[in-house]
Amino acid sequence: MMDSLTSASLQFQKTPPVYFVSIALLLLLLVEREMIRAWLGVGKAAVCRVIDLAVLPLAVSFLFFIVLRVYTMLR
């Protein structure tokens, strides 16, 4: 009984707009990162690491979002 309750509550039904703010920021930073790589070349690629630090937590958060949505759809 308890197991069924907890597994059901893992579902991720509602997606309010606040979730999409971090996804939008992630997309923006990824686009900027690729633009910097293209414009400045390999010599200034170290600048991309600055962006990587912000991209990393947002990407992990996005991964949670995708995994939980897929899990909810499959259940």
Place this chain on the structure above:
Amino acid sequence: MAVSTAITRSIRAAPVSFSAGVLASAATLCGAEAIYRLSGAFWGAVGFAAIALVMVQLAVLAGIRGAVHSHVPALLAVASLVPLTRLLMLGVPAVSFLRLNPNALWVLPLIIASVYAYRAHWIPGARPHVLHLPSPGWPSLEIQAAVVAVGALLGVLGAYIVPYAGPHVLSHQDAAKWTGAVLFALAGAAEELAWRGILQGLMADVAGCMGVMACFVLSAYVTVAWMGWNSVAPVILSVVTTVVVCRTRFVTGSVTAHSLLNFLLVVLR
């Protein structure tokens, strides 16, 4: 302090810009917090995202202008973790499985980012040690043990002092509650590693004592914004860990103490 004298001298010549930067960050964070309280989570998240984006842009600009190996881009990049953490708190998927704190998943992205930043070679300055005590011997170990004991004591005190009406971990235990408690404890570790392990060292290199105090204020702000009245004990512990990490250059005791505090706070309340 393993930072070279030349770097320290050249950087400490600009404490005015550091103060202006810290004040500007504090003002914008307060503004975003006010927007969140007045207009709701969406506009609050937009505010924190905008602040993080501006800080990353400034870091990129500083890097492009040739300061890739100086403290400025790294400091701005690591400091952008403060608004990013608030954004994650608001924008990470809320899972009702974690009944104690449905938004607790924000902890995992912060831990990953903190570990990446701690190990990043492009972030200058000496970071506090994790595995090896800088000065071996009983005095160093005793200090770390004392910090852990203070964390445990504050955890127990906080659990009994702060009133709490939500679900308790120890009554009707299940996997969901224990997962929530573990994530709550990991939040302490993530905060110590991010603020004391990385940001404090950078800020100290740039602005000395003022940088250390600014780092403490930023970390206290994140804790208060997340935990509300429950944050009294973690903030008191942050004062202790700030001093201890500054003096001993060793962060493991502080990470353990904050994790233990959070764990006892959430389990015993």
